[in-house]
Structure formats: C-alpha cells, structure tokens
Amino acid sequence: MPEPREIQQLKAQFEHELFESVLPFWERHSPDREHGGYFNHLDYDGVVYDPTKNVWLQARQVWLFSKLYNAVEQNPNWLELAKLGMDFLRKYAAAPTGRVYFSLTADGQPIYQQRKIFSECFYAMALAEYARAAANPKLLQEACRLFDLIWDMVLHPSKVGRPILEGTPRLQSLAAPMIVLNLIAEIAGDDLGQYREQAAFCIAQIEQHFVEGKVYELIGPKGRLVPELAQGRLLNPGHAIEAGWFLLEWAARLNDPALQTRSFEIIRQSYTAGWDQEQGGLFYFLDAGGFSPTQLEWDMKLWWPHCEAMVAFLMLYSLARERSDWDTFIEVKEYAFSHFSDSEHGEWFGYLNRRGEVTQRFKGGPYKGCFHVPRALWLCWRLLADLSNSPETGLP
Amino acid sequence: MPEPREIQQLKAQFEHELFESVLPFWERHSPDREHGGYFNHLDYDGVVYDPTKNVWLQARQVWLFSKLYNAVEQNPNWLELAKLGMDFLRKYAAAPTGRVYFSLTADGQPIYQQRKIFSECFYAMALAEYARAAANPKLLQEACRLFDLIWDMVLHPSKVGRPILEGTPRLQSLAAPMIVLNLIAEIAGDDLGQYREQAAFCIAQIEQHFVEGKVYELIGPKGRLVPELAQGRLLNPGHAIEAGWFLLEWAARLNDPALQTRSFEIIRQSYTAGWDQEQGGLFYFLDAGGFSPTQLEWDMKLWWPHCEAMVAFLMLYSLARERSDWDTFIEVKEYAFSHFSDSEHGEWFGYLNRRGEVTQRFKGGPYKGCFHVPRALWLCWRLLADLSNSPETGLP
Numbered sequence: 143m144p145e146p147r148e149i150q151q152l153k154a155q156f157e158h159e160l161f162e163s164v165l166p167f168w169e170r171h172s173p174d175r176e177h178g179g180y181f182n183h184l185d186y187d188g189v190v191y192d193p194t195k196n197v198w199l200q201a202r203q204v205w206l207f208s209k210l211y212n213a214v215e216q217n218p219n220w221l222e223l224a225k226l227g228m229d230f231l232r233k234y235a236a237a238p239t240g241r242v243y244f245s246l247t248a249d250g251q252p253i254y255q256q257r258k259i260f261s262e263c264f265y266a267m268a269l270a271e272y273a274r275a276a277a278n279p280k281l282l283q284e285a286c287r288l289f290d291l292i293w294d295m296v297l298h299p300s301k302v303g304r305p306i307l308e309g310t311p312r313l314q315s316l317a318a319p320m321i322v323l324n325l326i327a328e329i330a331g332d333d334l335g336q337y338r339e340q341a342a343f344c345i346a347q348i349e350q351h352f353v354e355g356k357v358y359e360l361i362g363p364k365g366r367l368v369p370e371l372a373q374g375r376l377l378n379p380g381h382a383i384e385a386g387w388f389l390l391e392w393a394a395r396l397n398d399p400a401l402q403t404r405s406f407e408i409i410r411q412s413y414t415a416g417w418d419q420e421q422g423g424l425f426y427f428l429d430a431g432g433f434s435p436t437q438l439e440w441d442m443k444l445w446w447p448h449c450e451a452m453v454a455f456l457m458l459y460s461l462a463r464e465r466s467d468w469d470t471f472i473e474v475k476e477y478a479f480s481h482f483s484d485s486e487h488g489e490w491f492g493y494l495n496r497r498g499e500v501t502q503r504f505k506g507g508p509y510k511g512c513f514h515v516p517r518a519l520w521l522c523w524r525l526l527a528d529l530s531n532s533p534e535t536g537l538p
Numbered sequence: 539m540p541e542p543r544e545i546q547q548l549k550a551q552f553e554h555e556l557f558e559s560v561l562p563f564w565e566r567h568s569p570d571r572e573h574g575g576y577f578n579h580l581d582y583d584g585v586v587y588d589p590t591k592n593v594w595l596q597a598r599q600v601w602l603f604s605k606l607y608n609a610v611e612q613n614p615n616w617l618e619l620a621k622l623g624m625d626f627l628r629k630y631a632a633a634p635t636g637r638v639y640f641s642l643t644a645d646g647q648p649i650y651q652q653r654k655i656f657s658e659c660f661y662a663m664a665l666a667e668y669a670r671a672a673a674n675p676k677l678l679q680e681a682c683r684l685f686d687l688i689w690d691m692v693l694h695p696s697k698v699g700r701p702i703l704e705g706t707p708r709l710q711s712l713a714a715p716m717i718v719l720n721l722i723a724e725i726a727g728d729d730l731g732q733y734r735e736q737a738a739f740c741i742a743q744i745e746q747h748f749v750e751g752k753v754y755e756l757i758g759p760k761g762r763l764v765p766e767l768a769q770g771r772l773l774n775p776g777h778a779i780e781a782g783w784f785l786l787e788w789a790a791r792l793n794d795p796a797l798q799t800r801s802f803e804i805i806r807q808s809y810t811a812g813w814d815q816e817q818g819g820l821f822y823f824l825d826a827g828g829f830s831p832t833q834l835e836w837d838m839k840l841w842w843p844h845c846e847a848m849v850a851f852l853m854l855y856s857l858a859r860e861r862s863d864w865d866t867f868i869e870v871k872e873y874a875f876s877h878f879s880d881s882e883h884g885e886w887f888g889y890l891n892r893r894g895e896v897t898q899r900f901k902g903g904p905y906k907g908c909f910h911v912p913r914a915l916w917l918c919w920r921l922l923a924d925l926s927n928s929p930e931t932g933l934p
Contacts, residue, residue, distance in 0.1 A: 183768065183832075191829045192768040243703075251705025307639075309647025372579065372588040433587045434898040436579075438889060439834040441897055493834060495891060501837055502830040 144468055146530060152475075153526035159483065160519035165210075167488035167505060168203065168512040173223065177249045179230030184506035187487045191504065193248035197235050197261045199511030200246075204228045204268035205328075206516055208275040214520070221275055228272045228281075235265055240291055245508075257304040262292050263321045270328045285329050293340065296322055311371060313360040316378070319347035320385050323392065334395075345392060348385055349404065355411045356430055357382030375430040376437075379416020380447020383409055383424075387454040390461070406462065409454045413470060416447070421496050422477050424448060442501070443494040445510065448478040449518035456525045475522075482515075490515045540864055542926060548871075549922035555879065556915035561606075563884035563901060564599065564908040569619065573645045575626030580902035583883045587900065589644035593631050595907030596642075597660035600624045601724075602912055604667040610916070617671055624668045624677075631661055636687055641904075653700040658688050659717045666724045681725050689736065692718055707767060709756040712774070715743035716781050719788070730791075741788060744781055745800065751807045752826055753778030771826040772833075775812020776843020779805055779820075783850040786857070802858065805850045809866060812843070817893050818873050820844060838897070839890040841906065844874040845914035852921045871918075878911075886911050 171188030172180040174195075182199040183192035207224040211217060234250030235242050242261040245253040255261075266288040273281035295301045296318060306312075323344035330337045350365035351358050359376040361367060368374025386409035393402035416424045423443035427435040434440070455471035458464075481498050482490035484505070492510040493502040506512075567584030568576040570591075578595040579588035603620035607613060630646030631638050638657040641649040651657075662684040669677035691697045692714060702708075719740035726733045746761035747754050755772040757763060764770025782805035789798035812820045819839035823831040830836070851867035854860075877894050878886035880901070888906040889898035902908075 185829060191827070193766060194768075247705040252703040253705045253707070254703065255701065305651065307648040307650065309643040309649040311649070370589060372590075431587070433581060434900050436898070436900075436903050438838060438898070441891075442834060495837075501892075502832070502834070504830050504832075507832050 143463070143465065149526055149530045153523060153530060155479075156519050156523040156526060159479070160516055160523060163483070163485065163488045164490070164516050164519060168516075169219070169223065172203065172506070172512065173226055174230075174248060177230070178233070179227055179246075179248075179250070180512070181248075182506045182511045183508070184504060186484065186491070186503045186505055188505070194253065194508070195230075195246045195248060195250075196508050196511070197231070197243055197245060198264050198509070199506070199513065200227050200231055200235070201261075201264035201268035202513035203511055204231065205264070205271045206512055208268070208271040210516075210520065211275045212271065224272050224275055228268060228276075231265060231268065235261075240288075242288075257302055259292055259295050259302055259318060260321060262288055262295075263325050266292065267325050267328045270325075270331075274331070282329070289325065289329055292322060292325070311368060311373070312363050313368065313373060314347065314350070314362070316348065316351045316357065316359050316381060316385060319344040320381075320388060323348065324388055327391070327395075341392065341396075345389065345401065348389065349401075351382075351385075352404065352408055355407070356415065357385065357408055357412055358430065369431060372429065372433070372436050375433070376435065377412075377415065377428040377430055378426070379412045379424050379428065380426070380444065380450050382412035383416075383447065383454045384450035386412065387450065387457050390454070390457050402461070406458060409458055410467075410470075413451060413455070413474075418443075418496065421498060423481070423494065423496075423498060424451060424474075441496040443481070443496065443498060445478070445482045445490050445492045446514040448474055448482065449514040452478060453518050453521045453525075456522050460525055460529060539859070539861065545922055545926045549919060549926060551875075552915050552919040552922060555875070556912060556919060559879070559881065559884040560886070560912050560915060564912075565615070565619065568599065568902070568908065569622055570626075570644060573626070574629070575623055575642075575644075575646070576908070577644075578902045578907045579904070580900060582880065582887070582899045582901055584901070590649065590904070591626075591642045591644060591646075592904050592907070593627070593639055593641060593657045594660050594905070595902070595909065596623050596627055596631070597657075597664035598909035599907055600627065600664035601660070601667045602908055604664070604671040606912075606916065607671045608667065620668050620671055624664060624672075627661060627664065631657075636684075638684075653698055655688055655691050655698055655714060656717060658684055658691075659721050662688065663721050663724045666721075666727075670727070678725070685721065685725055688718060688721070707764060707769070708759050709764065709769060710743065710746070710758070712744065712747045712753065712755050712777060712781060715740040716777075716784060719744065720784055723787070723791075737788065737792075741785065741797065744785065745797075747778075747781075748800065748804055751803070752811065753781065753804055753808055754826065765827060768825065768829065768832050771829070772831065773808075773811060773824040773826055774822070775808045775820050775824065776822070776840065776846050778808035779812070779843065779850045780846035782808065783846065783853050786850070786853050798857070802854060805854055806863075806866075809847060809851070809870075814839075814892065819877070819890065819892075819894060820847060820870075837892040839877070839892065839894060841874070841878045841886050841888045842910040844870055844878065845910040848874060849914050849917045849921075852918050856921055856925055 171184050174181055179195050179200050180203050181190045182196055185191050204224050204227040207220045211220040234246050237243060242265045243252045244256040244261050266285045269281045269285035300306055326337045326341045351361055353367055359378045360373050386405050389405040393405055418425055424447040426442050426444050427437045427440040429435045451474040455467050459467040459471055481494055489505040491500045495501050567580050570577055575591050575596050576599050577586045578592055581587050600620050600623040603616045607616040630642050633639060638661045639648045640652040640657050662681045665677045665681035696702055722733045722737050747757055749763055755774045756769050782801050785801040789801055814821055820843040822838050822840050823833045823836040825831045847870040851863050855863040855867055877890055885901040887896045891897050
C-alpha cells in the first residue's frame with residue numbers, strides 16, 4: 143500500500159498543478175471581456191489563434207468554474223468567470239428551434255449546428271451547475287426543459303437531424319448514453335427522483351457495449367455486435383475508461399455492487415487493451431479485429447484518455463485497495479505529467495504522436511478546452527485527500 | 539540533364555510498378571462478383587475488412603480502368619472491370635433527387651449522402667470516361683446532365699445542403715473548382731465547346747487561392763484572405779501541387795503561357811513549403827501563420843500528395859527542362875517508392891507518420907482506392923516515354 147507520505151506528496155502535486163498551472167492559464171487567457179464567453183483556441187502561450195467559440199467548450203468551462211465554486215471554495219472570481227460564459231451562451235447558443243449550436247463567432251453569431259446531441263447536453267450541464275452556484279433555480283428549470291428535448295432525441299434518433307437511409311447501419315454509440323447519464327447526475331443533484339428510470343436506461347445501454355472484455359464504441363440494435371463493419375469493431379479505450387468511472391459513481395449512488403464489479407472490469411480491461419506496451423500512453427482508437435483503424439489519428443496519445451484513466455484508477459484503488467490499481471494510477475499519472483504538462487506556460491498540451499512527442503502545440507483547440515484536465519486534477523486531488531484521511535477504508 | 543539510360547530505367551520501373559504490382563492488386567481483390575462494384579476496404583494482403591462501398595472510390599476505379607482501356611490498350615479485362623463498377627453505380631449511386639450518395643452497402647443500399655459535390659463529380663467523371671470505352675454516347679449525355687446539376691451547386695453553394703447560418707464564414711474551397719475543372723476536361727474531351735467559359739471560371743477561382751507564394755485551401759469572397767481563422771490559414775501542399783499540374787495541362791490546352799508560368803510557381807513553391815526538411819516527405823497540412831494545424835493528422839505523410847508531386851515535377855521538367863525540377867521529381871519518387879510501395883503484396887500503403895513509418899496497414903480505405911497511385915504511375919510512365927523519345931524538346 144502507498145505510504146501516507148507518498149499520498150500527501152501526490153496531493154500537493156495535483157493541487158499545485160490545478161491551482162498554479164492549469165486554472166491560471168484559463169483565467170488569464172480565455173475571457174473575452176469584449177463580447178463575453180471564452181476564447182477557446184489558445185496557443186501554447188495563451189495567444190488566441192482563432193476567435194471561433196465552440197459551444198461544447200464554452201459550456202464545459204462554465205460547468206467547471208461553477209463546480210469549483212460549489213465544491214471547492216466560494217471564490218467570487220470563479221463565479222464571475224462562470225457568469226461570463228453563461229451569459230454569452232444564454233444570449234447566443236440556442237437556435238430558434240431550441241436546439242443548440244455547435245460553434246459561434248466571437249460576437250455570438252451562429253456558425254454551425256451539429257447533427258448530434260452533445261451541444262445540448264453540455265449546455266444543459268452548464269445551466270444546472272451554474273444555477274446552483276448563482277442560486278438561480280430558474281436556470282435549473284431551463285436545464286430540465288432542455289433535458290426533455292435531449293431525451294426525446296435519445297429515444298428517437300431520427301430527430302437528431304442526420305438522415306437515416308435504407309442502408310444506414312442502426313448503431314448505438316457509447317457516447318450518447320454516457321453523456322446523458324452524466325447530465326442526469328448534474329441535473330438531478332442529490333435527489334434522483336423522476337430521473338431514476340432514465341438513469342437506469344442509460345446504464346443498461348452503456349453496459350450493452352461491454353462484450354467479452356471489450357467496450358465497443360458502436361453496437362447494433364439489441365446490443366448485437368457488428369464485427370463485419372470497421373465502425374462495429376472500433377474501440378476507444380479512453381472513452382471506455384471514462385464510462386467506467388461514471389458507472390463506478392452510479393454503482394455507489396444506486397448501491398449496486400454488481401454494477402461496481404462490472405465497472406472494475408471495464409476500467410481494468412480497457413486500460414490493458416489500450417496501453418501501448420512499446421511506447422507508453424493510451425492509444426486513441428483500436429480495431430477489435432486487429433485491423434488498422436481507419437481513423438488516421440488512431441495511434442496518437444491524447445490528453446483526455448490519460449485524465450480519465452487517472453481518475454478511474456484512483457477511484458478504483460480507493461474502493462478496492464488493490465496494489466495493481468495504485469500502480470496503474472501511478473503509471474498513467476507519470477506518463478501524463480511528464481508528457482502533457484507544461485510548467486513554463488501552464489495547462490497541458492493535448493496531442494502527442496505515438497512516441498509521446500507534442501504534435502499540436504496549442505493548449506486550446508476546437509475540442510480541447512478548460513475541462514478534462516482541471517476536472518481530473520480536482521477529482522484526483524479530492525480522492526487523494528480522502529485517501530490520506532481514511533487510509534484503511536476500502537470495499538465494504 | 540538525366541541520361542537517356544536513366545530515363546529508360548525509370549520508365550521500366552514505373553511500368554513494372556503499375557502493371558505488375560498495383561493493377562493486379564485491384565484486379566485480384568476488389569471485384570465483388572456477387573453484387574457488382576468493388577470492395578474498397580482492402581487490408582495489406584487484399585482481405586476485405588469492411589464491405590462498405592464508397593462512391594468516390596467506386597467511380598474513380600471505373601474511371602481508371604476506362605482510361606487505361608482508352609489510352610493504353612483495349613484490354614477486354616479492363617473494360618469488363620470498368621463495367622462491373624459502372625453497372626453497380628448506375629443501379630444504386632443516385633438518389634431519387636438526382637444527387638449521388640457517398641456510401642452504399644455491399645448490395646447497394648444507401649448509407650450516407652454527403653453535403654458536398656464530390657460524389658456527383660466523381661460519378662460524372664466515371665460516366666464520361668466509361669462512355670468512351672464502351673462507345674455508349676448516352677452515358678456521356680448522362681454525365682453532361684449531372685454536370686449541369688453540379689454547376690448549379692457551384693454557383694449556388696446553399697443548394698449543396700449544408701446550412702449557411704449568419705456567422706458561417708463564406709469560404710471558397712480549392713477543392714471545388716479543381717475537381718470541377720478536372721471534370722470538364724473529362725466530359726468535354728477534345729472539343730471544349732460550350733464548357734470554355736466554365737473552365738475559365740474554375741481556373742480563375744483556383745488562381746485566387748494563390749497569394750504571395752502560398753496556395754490557401756480556403757479563401758473568402760472575392761479572393762480575400764481570412765487569416766484570422768485557422769481554416770483561412772490552412773495549407774494543403776499536396777492539393778496545391780495537384781492543382782498545379784491540372785493548371786499546367788490547361789495552360790497547354792488554352793495555349794496560355796502566363797498561366798503556365800503561374801502553375802510552375804504554384805508547384806515549386808507548394809513543394810518547398812510542404813517538404814519536411816527534417817524527416818522527408820510532404821506534410822499533409824500546414825498553417826500559413828506558423829500555428830499548429832488543428833487537424834490531428836497534419837504531420838502525416840500520405841500517399842497521394844507524393845503521387846501528385848511526382849506527376850507535377852515530371853510534367854514541369856518536361857516543359858521547362860530545369861535540372862532542379864528533375865532532381866525534385868527524383869527526390870519525391872525515391873521517397874514514395876521506398877516508403878509506400880509494397881513489393882510483397884502489391885499496391886501502396888497510404889498513411890505514414892512523420893518519420894515515414896506505416897501507421898495504417900491497409901491498401902484500401904474509405905478515401906484510398908484504385909486511383910491516385912495508378913493514375914500517377916500511368917502519367918509518369920507516359921511522360922517518361924515522351925522524354926525518352928524527344929530528349930531535346932522543352933519550352934517553346
């Protein structure tokens with residue numbers, strides 16, 4: 143078992159990384175004081191290299207600062223920053239139809255609306271968490287109304303807007319139930335109430351993706367595998383690991399030990415499948431049949447799978463207290479801090495090639511913002527604090 | 539100047555590569571004798587790893603075998619192969635609206651329709667070339683009718699189907715006028731006739747992308763650069779080089795020496811910008827402002843830019859007879875043959891990382907089929923034959 147001193151040192155390291163490197167980067171460089179919202183295309187040193195505002199990232203940053211305000215400390219600067227993004231989104235993010243845009247110009251004009259449900263999900267997540275920070279229950283109601291729209295699209299995928307033709311494979315993605323389940327946790331707060339059934343539906347859907355030790359990114363109707371299609375063989379280990387710790391939290395919440403056991407397996411097996419034995423780091427995509435993934439970036443090492451794996455294995459260790467899970471946490475944490483973290487300008491790089499060399503020098507891009515890194519650092523910091531307070535507690 | 543013996547040896551090498559390695563791979567592994575059309579997802583050894591049929595690739599393969607039949611030799615096997623794809627496409631590729639699908643199931647059911655014009659373009663190209671091979675002028679008329687639909691979308695981009703919102707930047711892509719110009723050459727054949735004005739329009743559009751020594755992939759209205767957007771700074775050297783040799787052919791056709799001179803510059807400057815001085819090979823994407831491209835695959839080395847560069851520099855050398863162009867042809871040819879060509883199973887790999895290691899082991903994928911490699915080998919083989927027949931001819 144790790145020494146208390148090791149846990150203390152790690153806690154200090156995560157704390158320093160979060161509060162001295164990562165948050166200051168976004169606090170300093172992202173606010174758009176002219177139009178509101180945040181610049182999310184930030185170069186390694188914080189220079190804005192594109193003014194486009196991506197709604198996923200705007201919303202996630204609102205969520206993050208609201209969450210810190212609610213869970214860590216009622217720091218008025220955090221609330222003010224959250225408000226900057228929330229006001230911008232409330233003004234510009236929603237289309238007249240109620241759907242939510244994917245990207246906006248710096249001054250809020252709509253650029254593009256995706257035929258996916260994720261802009262809606264992240265916007266609703268931001269509304270819910272910010273509603274608590276700002277003590278504004280109306281915004282939580284807004285989030286709930288948006289959730290109803292999202293749920294309707296979950297049940298009727300044709301409403302999302304992408305035409306389904308005769309030959310279009312009816313595939314269910316891991317992402318949809320995962321993100322919606324996460325959203326339910328945010329909206330419902332402590333009282334699951336009316337959302338209990340919907341949460342159970344999402345959990346069951348996610349579990350369908352876990353077949354014979356592998357988490358398939360896309361499955362067919364009724365959980366049937368579709369191994370004849372490249373898409374049907376696609377594995378995304380980081381995504382599976384993230385789903386794993388979402389399920390761990392739900393297993394605790396629902397007091398479901400069987401779900402906990404399956405979540406352990408999902409996390410451990412996805413990590414084993416995804417870890418690059420030669421060069422270290424987690425692959426982005428794999429093909430369950432051993433073919434080359436058609437995604438050109440399959441062998442790159444991205445920041446977020448490593449963030450998710452840190453959280454997952456620390457959570458896992460906190461529950462099961464097995465040395466091998468702790469060792470994996472240390473392995474992925476060492477890889478992440480030594481490869482992604484930038485002590486000079488703050489924040490983390492996001493994209494490495496297979497050998498671990500930085501390929502994209504920016505800290506913020508169309509899909510990387512103020513979210514995965516601070517969320518993971520905060521969660522790990524909290525887990526390490528719990529561990530150092532209760533070194534003996536493990537599985538019941 | 540290269541020795542006649544060197545030219546002869548190269549000609550033999552290209553001939554061998556085309557007729558003994560590349561074409562046999564597709565002749566052997568791609569035909570779907572059950573449903574018609576071609577399998578285009580072929581692993582390194584020809585195994586089908588996904589039955590999906592991508593219309594771009596189906597159409598380009600029809601074009602390729604028809605072209606070989608028309609230009610090299612009236613080999614009945616080639617015509618039969620072209621017919622296999624043409625019949626499949628005529629049965630299944632067009633939607634009731636007249637638009638053309640992007641992908642089909644093995645038995646021809648529509649999977650997806652892109653909101654772009656390229657499926658229509660490649661299908662029309664296939665129709666035109668096959669019409670000549672099969673001596674079926676009706677199919678050429680079909681191609682002409684499809685061209686009218688395409689041209690309408692070129693003039694009215696909103697008809698392509700992707701919503702244009704208030705903040706959507708009005709960007710003109712290099713790809714559209716390039717592909718349409720290429721299509722005009724295919725449809726018009728020897729007599730430009732009614733297409734003269736449209737060709738001039740496309741050429742003028744392409745030339746707008748060439749600003750101060752760089753070919754921008756996307757430009758704003760009236761040729762204005764949009765350097766504040768990452769998209770507006772995007773360079774795709776292989777694409778620019780391909781555009782360069784298209785323009786070289788048109789300069790000859792239109793007897794336009796000024797266009798020829800600009801094409802020389804486009805090719806040479808795009809190659810210089812795109813060549814990786816450290817590791818060799820052409821980068822896939824660059825950012826004109828020196829930022830990191832947001833495309834994760836920016837530093838990969840893809841087969842097709844190297845194919846295009848071989849053609850462009852050999853064409854350039856044939857016209858200008860400058861040693862440096864010959865040397866560049868040799869440089870890129872050496873890189874391509876030593877990195878992409880697979881003498882064991884035939885055809886070329888398509889995707890390498892920056893260091894030149896194969897990252898995707900397949901020979902055919904959703905965007906790589908029987909097209910760029912054989913087209914480039916055939917064109918170079920022909921150019922080398924011309925060179926060895928008329929070693930003295932250069933610029934007029």
